[in-house]
Amino acid sequence: MKRIAPRGFTLLESIVSLVILGLVGSAFAYYLAWGAQGYVTSRESTQGSLAAQIALERLSFEIKAIVPRTTVSAATNQITYETSGNPNIPATRTLALDAANGRITLDGNLLLDGIATSNPTPTLTVNTYTTDVSGDGATNDIESIVLNFSLAALPSMVFTKEIHPRGLVTLSP
Template structure:
């Protein structure tokens, strides 16, 4: 003869509810972890893009400055702009590299080289062993043989990546 003992045939309603609550809590914690991983991935990707933009910009500026043969006195070079001639340009043609602070862009002539720029600074030196930059005047601009370039580009969450380089001008007689 078979006897049915109450409570041995399955789960009670309380056991089912508790197990569902535990699974919900575990799923929520797991989901928050996945969100954090995705946010970290996106942050890293944006910073990598910023670094690439900065490296490409700096490479282009170094190439432009290494090829220059003459710095134009009109307008005089300043901390955020320079006008110059290169050896590969048509005689009499001048190029201008300038920082558009309103739009946050560095432009070569009217073409945008890079956007999301926080700052762009050029410092000029007469000699490599000089620690003090010069402010070019109409008498001294032709003696510039070194340009320090500093750029700050906004990246993920508005962090600013800084890029620095020193260019020794090959085409200018100092």
């Protein structure tokens, strides 16, 4: 009588198949999680960058709208200036960088929050020319206003905007 071999997998073949399937599955899960983490990081970076870009464009618009031949007063991380033309906008505006709380405000209204409070330390700087440009005998004519910050959610990205007023503006003593 001829013996017929049983059909199917042996126990050893089943265990080896499960081990191989487990290795392939764990590698797939690792790459799936890696891709999902990349997507989330990309989305957060895009949102933070967009918010910073909008705030910087608004600041650029504000600084360029300073009335020529006026005086800008500056304190630590704050400037006060006059704007022109629009009756719906207050004539005197204050732009402030609240470095301790990580926000930029315009007339007390929030413009951008989530700013990192260190590394780099956020700054709002008013640069003046080293020579007398206006002819009044003083070297207080504003060349540019510089804002430098990074977002807490994106510490590796540093945002810097140097804005030059359209007209001649002087810094109050």
